[in-house]
Amino acid sequence: MSLPDLGVQHIKAKVDTGARTSALHAFYVHPYKRKGELRIRFGIHPYQNNTTYSVDCDAHVIDYRKVTDSGGHREKRYVIATHLAIANEVWEIEMTLTNRENMKFRMLLGRTAMNKRVIVDPGRSYLLGKLPKSKR
Amino acid sequence: MVMDKTPIIRRHRRWLIILLCFVAACPLLADEKQVIGWVEKVAITDHDIILSAKIDTGAKHSSLNAPDLHLYNKKGESWVKFSVAGVDGRKVEFDERVIRMTKIKRKGYRSQVRPVILMKICLADVTKDVEVNLVDRENFLYPMLVGRSFLRGGFIVDVSKRHSTKPQCKVSPDRGAIAVPQ
Numbered sequence: 001m002s003l004p005d006l007g008v009q010h011i012k013a014k015v016d017t018g019a020r021t022s023a024l025h026a027f028y029v030h031p032y033k034r035k036g037e038l039r040i041r042f043g044i045h046p047y048q049n050n051t052t053y054s055v056d057c058d059a060h061v062i063d064y065r066k067v068t069d070s071g072g073h074r075e076k077r078y079v080i081a082t083h084l085a086i087a088n089e090v091w092e093i094e095m096t097l098t099n100r101e102n103m104k105f106r107m108l109l110g111r112t113a114m115n116k117r118v119i120v121d122p123g124r125s126y127l128l129g130k131l132p133k134s135k136r
Numbered sequence: 137m138v139m140d141k142t143p144i145i146r147r148h149r150r151w152l153i154i155l156l157c158f159v160a161a162c163p164l165l166a167d168e169k170q171v172i173g174w175v176e177k178v179a180i181t182d183h184d185i186i187l188s189a190k191i192d193t194g195a196k197h198s199s200l201n202a203p204d205l206h207l208y209n210k211k212g213e214s215w216v217k218f219s220v221a222g223v224d225g226r227k228v229e230f231d232e233r234v235i236r237m238t239k240i241k242r243k244g245y246r247s248q249v250r251p252v253i254l255m256k257i258c259l260a261d262v263t264k265d266v267e268v269n270l271v272d273r274e275n276f277l278y279p280m281l282v283g284r285s286f287l288r289g290g291f292i293v294d295v296s297k298r299h300s301t302k303p304q305c306k307v308s309p310d311r312g313a314i315a316v317p318q
Contacts, residue, residue, distance in 0.1 A: 017190075017192060017193045018195060119292050120292065121169070122193040122287035122291065122293060123287065123288035123290075
């Protein structure tokens with residue numbers, strides 16, 4: 001899938017019905033104010049196992065809220081709105097920014113983003129294609 | 137003979153196309169999977185208990201919340217005792233053999249070691265023996281998480297739905313009929 005607003009052409013995401021909100025790993029986050037509006041600059045490494053290629057992003061912060069993670073612990077995370085493109089579909093989703101550096105997937109696609117848009121077949125992966133090896 | 141065939145094919149082309157479409161659709165029909173929501177009731181069939189479970193495609197295996205789990209040794213084997221409350225509030229005691237210990241990797245925490253047991257789980261009309269890891273966790277909304285090892289091949293998850301099925305397994309092998317809420 002891709003995140004056109006953030007300049008991310010390809011990112012592999014884990015489709016996670018166990019998570020409410022979607023999450024994107026950021027290796028740095030710098031919140032700042034512009035004309036009274038809270039914005040955030042952050043960096044992501046869209047490719048798994050590749051920390052040399054990075055994309056710097058800038059987005060409007062829509063919320064800063066407490067999110068409960070899989071371990072039952074709460075942490076405050078910045079929330080942004082961004083478009084998500086999968087196959088021929090594009091729609092806007094909410095995404096929290098977190099440090100997922102030590103996890104396999106750089107993005108989690110949660111329930112709110114999938115609601116009434118997609119259904120999940122847990123037995124299969126890469127249904128909408130895989131990036132050719134040369135590009136990974 | 138060869139000269140004859142072409143007109144026949146041409147004459148029946150429409151039927152051939154319909155037949156081909158039907159043949160092509162067959163694997164799709166045979167591949168029909170049950171659509172479920174992100175929260176469903178599951179039955180642990182040989183313990184006569186029904187639980188609310190979160191359907192978690194992000195998890196490889198299933199897990200069960202067992203806040204009072206107690207590991208002990210029985211004839212050189214590792215066993216575990218714990219209790220689980222069903223949707224009707226009834227507590228059921230479990231005493232199961234631990235098949236292995238598993239390391240769970242979690243974001244931002246030290247990895248955790250959990251006992252794994254085998255359980256017969258029923259969701260909708262599918263019953264499977266799967267590995268379930270036990271977690272001692274207090275604040276947990278759903279006592280069970282059903283992961284991909286159970287879901288694979290049989291289900292499609294629609295996150296806009298909740299409680300769209302009921303466990304349909306009628307009989308547990310060693311305890312007779314199970315009460316299935318209709």
